[in-house]
Amino acid sequence: MLRFRDASQQRKRQCDQGLFRGTRRRPPPRLPGRPSTPWPVGARDSCVGKPIRILLRGWLILLTLFASTIATAASPLVLGETTSDLPMAPHLGSLHDPSGRVSIHDALRAQQNGSFAPLPSTALGFREGAFWLHTTVVNRNPDEPRWLLVQQYALSDRVDVFLRYPDGRIEHQASGDSLPFRARSIPYRHPNFWLRLPHGAPVDLFVRVQSTSSMQVPLWLHTPTSFTALSRDAQFGIGIYYGILLALLFYNLVLWITLRDASYFWYVFHISAFGLVLFTLNGLGFEYLWPQSPDFAQKAVPLFICLGQIGMQQFARVFLELRRRWPLGDRITLVMILFFALLCIATFWLPTSLSTQVASASVFLSIAWIAIAAIVVTARGYKPARLFLLAWSMLLLGTGMFAAIAFGLVPKNFITEYGVQIGSAFEMLLLSIALGYRYSALRNENERIVREAKMHLEHKVELRTTELRNALAQLGDAHARLRESSQRDGLTGLHTRSHFREIYGGLLARARDEGKPLSLLMIDIDHFKQINDSHGHLVGDECLRWAAQSIGQTLRPYSAVPARFGGEEFIVALPGLDLARAQQVATEVLAQLRGGACRTQDHEIRITASIGVHEVDPTREPGIEAALRHADEALYRAKHEGRDRVRVSCAKPD
Numbered sequence: 001m002l003r004f005r006d007a008s009q010q011r012k013r014q015c016d017q018g019l020f021r022g023t024r025r026r027p028p029p030r031l032p033g034r035p036s037t038p039w040p041v042g043a044r045d046s047c048v049g050k051p052i053r054i055l056l057r058g059w060l061i062l063l064t065l066f067a068s069t070i071a072t073a074a075s076p077l078v079l080g081e082t083t084s085d086l087p088m089a090p091h092l093g094s095l096h097d098p099s100g101r102v103s104i105h106d107a108l109r110a111q112q113n114g115s116f117a118p119l120p121s122t123a124l125g126f127r128e129g130a131f132w133l134h135t136t137v138v139n140r141n142p143d144e145p146r147w148l149l150v151q152q153y154a155l156s157d158r159v160d161v162f163l164r165y166p167d168g169r170i171e172h173q174a175s176g177d178s179l180p181f182r183a184r185s186i187p188y189r190h191p192n193f194w195l196r197l198p199h200g201a202p203v204d205l206f207v208r209v210q211s212t213s214s215m216q217v218p219l220w221l222h223t224p225t226s227f228t229a230l231s232r233d234a235q236f237g238i239g240i241y242y243g244i245l246l247a248l249l250f251y252n253l254v255l256w257i258t259l260r261d262a263s264y265f266w267y268v269f270h271i272s273a274f275g276l277v278l279f280t281l282n283g284l285g286f287e288y289l290w291p292q293s294p295d296f297a298q299k300a301v302p303l304f305i306c307l308g309q310i311g312m313q314q315f316a317r318v319f320l321e322l323r324r325r326w327p328l329g330d331r332i333t334l335v336m337i338l339f340f341a342l343l344c345i346a347t348f349w350l351p352t353s354l355s356t357q358v359a360s361a362s363v364f365l366s367i368a369w370i371a372i373a374a375i376v377v378t379a380r381g382y383k384p385a386r387l388f389l390l391a392w393s394m395l396l397l398g399t400g401m402f403a404a405i406a407f408g409l410v411p412k413n414f415i416t417e418y419g420v421q422i423g424s425a426f427e428m429l430l431l432s433i434a435l436g437y438r439y440s441a442l443r444n445e446n447e448r449i450v451r452e453a454k455m456h457l458e459h460k461v462e463l464r465t466t467e468l469r470n471a472l473a474q475l476g477d478a479h480a481r482l483r484e485s486s487q488r489d490g491l492t493g494l495h496t497r498s499h500f501r502e503i504y505g506g507l508l509a510r511a512r513d514e515g516k517p518l519s520l521l522m523i524d525i526d527h528f529k530q531i532n533d534s535h536g537h538l539v540g541d542e543c544l545r546w547a548a549q550s551i552g553q554t555l556r557p558y559s560a561v562p563a564r565f566g567g568e569e570f571i572v573a574l575p576g577l578d579l580a581r582a583q584q585v586a587t588e589v590l591a592q593l594r595g596g597a598c599r600t601q602d603h604e605i606r607i608t609a610s611i612g613v614h615e616v617d618p619t620r621e622p623g624i625e626a627a628l629r630h631a632d633e634a635l636y637r638a639k640h641e642g643r644d645r646v647r648v649s650c651a652k653p654d
């Protein structure tokens with residue numbers, strides 16, 4: 001069913017009521033392609049009072065503006081001698097055909113019945129079926145019989161152009177991305193048609209537009225010369241934009257390869273997918289990448305929007321370090337990525353209009369979400385997020401403008417139409433700077449961590465070194481104490497038997513080298529068992545200590561080396577003393593013992609000892625064993641012959 005809006009009939013009624021009387025009598029002068037001038041109201045000023053005149057003037061201005069809008073929409077489009085480019089929108093009447101079945105003949109009848117309404121100034125949004133547009137074109141330029149009609153919106157699926165000449169002939173041409181690219185009059189990114197417009201003859205121009213994406217009809221007429229200049233300028237601007245994009249892409253690709261930082265990869269992914277979205281929206285994808293694939297051209301927009309959003313979300317996740325800084329935000333971002341991934345797959349079998357609408361609407365949500373994440377992370381003190389937020393605001397603004405046009409919320413102009421390109425160029429540049437800033441912040445942070453770790457390590461090493469030094473000192477002390485305890489007898493303070501053996505080696509070597517005598521005394525306390533038995537072991541110990549002191553005192557004038565040999569037995573090395581001198585010393589020792597007594601708290605114990613004396617033969621007794629055996633044998637005889645006496649060894653040196 002047709003829903004014809006009877007605007008011309010309404011206008012006729014308004015005229016009959018006198019509202020447009022002035023307009024009829026004195027139509028305002030109008031230049032081709034420009035809005036009509038407002039109604040001149042000064043003629044009746046003289047016959048009405050001043051306040052009423054002012055009110056009337058305001059009212060009439062409003063009415064005239066309204067009337068001129070309608071009059072302009074329905075008026076024929078006159079191509080003057082100086083006209084070179086002309087937007088057709090102000091001259092177009094429109095008719096919505098929701099079923100898409102209206103033929104050119106139906107449209108002709110509808111136009112003759114006055115069923116075409118003025119075209120709204122905003123885009124028509126996502127609409128079912130087709131839109132018919134009509135105007136009457138009068139070419140008053142004798143030098144330009146051919147004009148190029150360009151639909152400056154690349155995503156229209158099908159654009160049919162019908163020209164009805166005064167003789168009733170109808171010419172038809174078709175273009176749009178549902179037809180192969182070569183179907184276009186000239187190979188250009190927007191659908192275009194050559195129009196043959198005879199000089200002075202009114203030609204009815206019908207344009208039928210059908211699209212699964214946003215319905216937009218920015219139709220322009222150009223002379224061939226002006227179109228050449230215009231397209232050259234446009235290509236130049238586009239070249240600059242994609243030049244920036246490609247430079248950033250390759251620069252960041254190299255950075256990713258060298259630095260291996262995932263955020264660079266996702267940045268490259270994001271701008272590649274985003275670039276493809278714009279390449280498609282600009283009509284360049286169909287022109288250069290898939291000119292033979294109208295089917296893919298239909299799917300390309302929602303597909304690349306989804307890929308672009310996946311890249312954006314993932315880049316934001318990595319850049320903002322959401323997993324670490326805002327885990328909840330990270331999970332929500334992952335859900336969004338999953339949504340876009342599913343939608344990406346679904347575009348291949350979902351109706352294109354549905355997938356395009358869902359993808360376009362989701363872009364708002366997606367970008368707004370990233371902005372929220374950036375705000376949260378900035379508020380949490382992550383400095384690189386500030387630049388990211390600024391970059392994102394640019395894109396948010398640009399994309400918002402573009403999407404608002406797609407849904408018919410704002411009128412189309414240079415800023416709103418190229419908002420995405422301008423916003424995204426700034427966004428990509430700022431993001432690239434933000435990446436560099438983030439990298440340098442990370443590097444500084446790493447350097448700080450390394451510096452701190454180094455300082456910490458140095459401190460630790462210093463601490464450990466001190467601890468080690470102390471431990472070594474303690475170990476040295478312990479070792480010295482151990483050595484001391486292994487060298488000194490704990491009870492008497494004399495050398496131990498093992499240490500005596502060591503010392504004896506040196507004494508023997510010296511005696512051999514210097515040819516001096518060396519003697520040994522083997523001293524054993526007499527009946528010591530009885531002391532223990534009678535007075536106890538503690539007293540026995542006390543007696544041993546006393547005996548050792550007494551022996552030491554006696555030996556002091558000599559360079560003697562006394563040692564506890566074991567139990568109640570002592571051994572003494574007397575370097576430089578021969579057997580006779582050693583025997584004298586032994587006698588002194590016995591006398592000293594005999595002359596004293598071990599005094600304890602309760603007792604006074606007299607102690608005697610037996611001594612065996614032996615003069616060592618350094619050449620024949622290279623080790624201590626033989627010498628000890630001889631001294632022990634002499635001691636045995638001293639014991640055997642009654643104790644408390646000295647006996648010398650029979651093995652006298654030669």
Ligand SMILES: Nc1nc2c(ncn2[C@@H]2O[C@H](COP(=O)(O)OP(=O)(O)OP(=O)(O)O)[C@@H](O)[C@H]2O)c(=O)[nH]1
Binds near residue numbers: 491525528529
């Ligand atoms: N209190 C004490 N007694 C010790 C120590 N070492 C050995 N004795 C004792 O010394 C005694 C030695 O006894 P014997 O070998 O029989 O010799 P003696 O009683 O001295 O007899 P003669 O040597 O033949 O005169 C033993 O009873 C040991 O237990 C010690 O460090 N302290």
